[in-house]
Amino acid sequence: MTSLGLIWGLFFVPADWQQGDAVRIMYVHVPSAWLASAGYLGLAVCSVLSLVWRHPLADLAAVEIGPVGAAFTGLCLLTGSIWGKPMWGAWWVWDARLTSVLVLFFLYLGHIALVRAFDNPERGYRSGAILALIGVVNLPIIKFSVDWWNTLHQPDTITLTGAPTMYVGMLWPLLLSALGYTLVFAAIVVARTRAAVMERRIRALLMMWAEETVA
């Protein structure tokens, strides 16, 4: 599905009258931007489940979402930079949207570092969950940064409440690509979480055998 969206966007969508073919970068950049925020929202939900109900699977899922979310945020920043150079004449500007996404990237990195920083994993999970919940305040800032401040980054062309201000021939491959990337993101997180559950079981079995041997 992702491949179909990307191929459609690369070869069959007409070039933009202002941006030329650089507009095709949108089919990678926009889904990765959506998933950067959605992944962090998933991280925050897991953090609530971890702090309130102490659910062990939520801890593992939060640990595994972190690197994947950071990768997609990095992808969003890199493709945005690649798109910005021919359009704005600069690889980077300290624009509100770009800066808030950079903060999101650092929040992901902070979470990754914090959950692994303690000898006692439970303390790492709790600290990471608190950091993730504090960082949620950045999500509406990312969303509304283009409305609250004068930004070089364009305003949203697709919203939940209004009709998209984009040519429909460009919209469908974008939605297809976004759906494909979302499924890829979910599949990676599920595979990593399954691996983490099995690794935890292996550690528990080895510890149990070690204790039996000593006894």
Place this chain on the structure above:
Amino acid sequence: MTHLPYVVAAYALGVLVPASFGVAAFVRMRAAARRLAAIDPRAKRPEPGPRRG
């Protein structure tokens, strides 16, 4: 095509980053499943029994 190097670079990243994470996750899951099956008999799939009839 205008801006070809930029488009190619963005698409290359858009394919390579998720693909490398996907392959790494799959390899890690397979390795964990194999290790678990080796030490925990309950993790092994039951052998198919002889067919009757």
